[in-house]
Amino acid sequence: MRGMRWLLLVAIAAILGGVVYQYRAKKKLLARDAPVSPAPLAAGLSASSLHWQYRSTDLKTGRKKSDIDAERMQQVKDASLVDLTNVTMKIYGKDGKTFDLVKSSAAAFHNKEKSLYSQGDVEITLNLPLEGPPARQPTVIKTSGLTCDSDTGRVDTDQPSSFVFEKGDGKATGATYDPASHELLMKRDVEVHWNPPGTHAKPMKIEAATLAYHETTSEIWLKPWGRMTREGMIVEGNQVVVKLQDKVIRTITAIHAHGSDDYPNRKLRYAAEELAMDFDDDGLARKINGNRDASLVSTTDAAETTVTANRVDLDFQPDDRESVLTRVAATGNAVVTSKPLPVPGRQLSETHVLRSETLEMKMRPGGREMESVVTKAPGTLEFLPNLPAQHHRLLDGRDFVIAYGPQNRLDSFRAAGVKTRTEPNAEDRRRNRVASTTTSRELEARFDPKTSQMVSMQQSGDFAYEEGDRKARAAKATMDAAQNLILLENAARIWDATGSTAADHIRLDQRTGDFVAEGNVTSSRLPDKDQKKNSEMLSGDDPLQATARKMDSRNRNRQIHYEGAVQMWQGANRIQADVVDVDRSLDPQKRTLVADGHVLTNLWEEPKDEKTKKAATPVLTEVHAGHMVYTEASRLTHYTGGVQLKRPGLQVKSQELRAFLGESGAESRLEKAYADGAVEIFSTGKDRTRTGTGEHAEYYTADQKVILRGPWVKMVEKIFTNPQSNTTEGKEAIYFANDDRLLMTGEPEKPGNSRINRKKGK
Secondary structure (H helix, E strand, O other): OHHHHHHHHHHHHHHHHHHHHHHHHHHHHHHHHOOOOOOOOOOOEEEEEEEEEEEEEOOOOOOEEEEEEEEEEEEEOOOOEEEEEEEEEEEEOOOOOEEEEEEEEEEEEEOOOOEEEEEEEEEEEEEEEOOOOOOOOOOEEEEEEEEEEOOOOOEEEEEEEEEEEOOEEEEEEEEEEEOOOOEEEEEEEEEEEEOOOOOOOOOEEEEEEEEEEEOOOOEEEEEEEEEEEEOOEEEEEEEEEEEEEOOEEEEEEEEEEEEEEEEOOEEEEEEEEEEEEEEOOOOOEEEEEEEEEEEEEEEOOOEEEEEEEEEEEEEEEEEOOEEEEEEEEEEEEEEEEEEEOOOOOOOOOOEEEEEEEEEEEEEOOOOOOEEEEEEOOOEEEEEEOOOOOOOOEEEEEEEEEEEEEHHHEEEEEEEEEEEEEEOOOHHHHHOOOOOEEEEEEEEEEEEOOOOOOEEEEEEEEEEEEEEOOEEEEEEEEEEEOOOOEEEEEEEEEEEEOOEEEEEEEEEEEOOOOOEEEEEEEEEEEOOOOOOOOOOOOOOOOOOEEEEEEEEEEEOOOOEEEEEEEEEEEEOOEEEEEEEEEEEOOOOHHHOEEEEEEEEEEEEEEOOOOHHHHHHOOOEEEEEEEEEEEEEOOOOEEEEEEEEEEEEOOEEEEEEEEEEEEOOOOOOOOEEEEEEEEEEEEEEEOOOEEEEEEEEEEEEEOOOOEEEEEEEEEEEEEEEOOOOOEEEEEEEEEEEEOOOOEEEEEOEOOEOOEEEOOOOOOO
């Protein structure tokens, strides 16, 4: 037993020794593997660590808001500020699928405000997927002086910032991004270079005082002003809103806006209080709408066209990588002004100004020139002269259709319910011309495509013309602008203070007032105010009337030519002939009336005294001839070509006849008449007739005396009660019709003789 106790003690001792040995060995091993004790904290710090992390979580939902990782952390004693080195912050989206990544080499974290601030450079990458690489180029922002809220994820800086996104890049001074609303604000001096995704798209430069990008609505706001430049296109305005679709600019709206679009062959300028633009995939304008004080100016090498209205709509089509203007619609006080520009070797045409409540303009292929302008309401078309010879014209009407040729030159236009006014030019005013006006139901005009000068104008439907006291009416009128002629057709009539003319057709020379009337011509002319009574062949207080197939009036109705079954009358006095020419010159010595072909004149005479006039029978003097010339200065009417004069009880035939009209106040229109050449006189008394022949005869109305002369005259008398005739011959015979006396004179060597035959038993 005592031996076993010793063995037990030895075993216990051995075990204890092993334990002690293992303890010492383990202690050495632990001492060897123990970590190095951290260095003592620097003065002023309350904490310091490596690989610092911070997470912000929504306490209600448990959703992660943000994670902050830093390579190193230091915290100042008694301060909530934590300084971080090589910081990475992830701001998670609400969808739980994306996050925004913020990187900075140094930042400060505020525990109380839960915000991160970086004085130095910061890089922000937006909308990164939680898993895998991004599907497209993410937006990367580089800036400094950034503050980031770890709860909301909102970042803000006032320092210069640059950014790169999928379709471009840009820069600004100061920026704010709110992931909750997905809104990016660029505070000042914004410049963005946008690269549209289209195959033929051209980059756009966006400049603004401030820019706000609203990701949820895909809108970019430029305030208070913004400017967009795409090659030759510039749009500038206030409160600009750029609408995106699939990262493509689709619309731009602005107020107090204006823009320009310059191409080698044309320039566009547009402006409005409210401007809206639509774009295609290539960034080309498809529509531009301007509201309130809208305007468009299109300039080519040949013309400048300006459109103004309350609203102007422009339609474009893409053509060879540019927007081509195809249509312009203007509404509300719309005005289109087409002004020609000087071109060497080409005469400058008038400026055209079209006004209407609504109008539509279509462009020729290529968008440089106008093809047509149509109004859908009443309007006015004004022609403004650019050369001294041109006229200022104004046309009022409705339903205008204006067609243009090359180089914006007028080709034609038509309108309804028309009234025109043409002002005299300087040359016209020197000739005392005044403004002329026309009206009609329809109007159509043609222009010279080379000069844009009006060639012809046709007005139909109750046409009316007026120039001073000169007026005209017709169913239809056609104006030849080159010759300044107006052709009046169908029920044509023209008149002035001196008289009027009606015919089937009248051709009027606007420059001179001369006109030619044809077909069923009827004219009426008032007597001259200063004319002397009975000083003309046809004169008196009644209007001078005339009918003919044709009438030609010249020198303000002072030279008149009638032809074709001409009849002229004043009161009861009348002239008929194939042709009549009247010259009413201002010089009385030149005033004449010439009739030719089947001439017939009827002159009635009656006493001037009213008492005698009532009891007296009017006396008609009728003259037939082949030709007649009346001269007012001498009051002489010269008939030729087989003349026959007829008065009550007296007929005179001769080859020619000179009739002298009475002076003013005379009892008879015919004072005396001289007949020459194969003269034959036939008179009728109460109980006999006398027939005289000779070479010369004179008739005096006052005492009813007829003188017959010739180499040898013969007078044959027939008494109604005696079948035989009495013959008296001699050199001169004087016959008094009022008392039936006859005196015959012979020559000394050949005295007159009479053969008197009496009835048997008498």
